[in-house]
Amino acid sequence: KENPNLIKLYDLYKNSNFTILGVSLDALSEKDEWLKAIRKDRLTWPQVSDLKTENVAAKLYGVTSVPQSFLIDPDGRIIEKDLKGTELEQKLAEILGRRN
Numbered sequence: 398k399e400n401p402n403l404i405k406l407y408d409l410y411k412n413s414n415f416t417i418l419g420v421s422l423d424a425l426s427e428k429d430e431w432l433k434a435i436r437k438d439r440l441t442w443p444q445v446s447d448l449k450t451e452n453v454a455a456k457l458y459g460v461t462s463v464p465q466s467f468l469i470d471p472d473g474r475i476i477e478k479d480l481k482g483t484e485l486e487q488k489l490a491e492i493l494g495r496r497n
Contacts, residue, residue: 399464399481400438406489407442413493414471421446422455422463468492 407417419440423431425448435444447453454460458467466485468477480488 400440402482402485403464404439404441406486410489410493411442415489415493417442419444420452420454420460420463421448422452422460424448424450 403417407415419435419442421431421444423446428446428448431446452460464481466478466480467475468480468488470476476492477488
């Protein structure tokens with residue numbers, strides 16, 4: 398559901414010190430479906446997964462479901478999390494400057 402909004406925001410801000418890293422919580426048995434979904438939704442930013450049931454990165458950041466967002470500044474600090482839709486769009490406009 399959130400991918401169309403993320404695609405729009407990525408296209409808008411990808412040249413403004415902004416990127417998206419897709420992190421999958423899928424297990425090895427779901428790899429083919431995960432890769433198909435990336436192609437189907439036309440996600441052009443990097444996608445990663447350790448394809449393990451117990452995802453180390455998810456545990457480290459407290460991710461229990463997807464989608465979940467983290468806005469991370471250039472120094473590696475989390476400045477916002479769990480923003481979606483309009484809230485994410487407004488925060489990016491505030492941080493990176495409004496685009497048309």
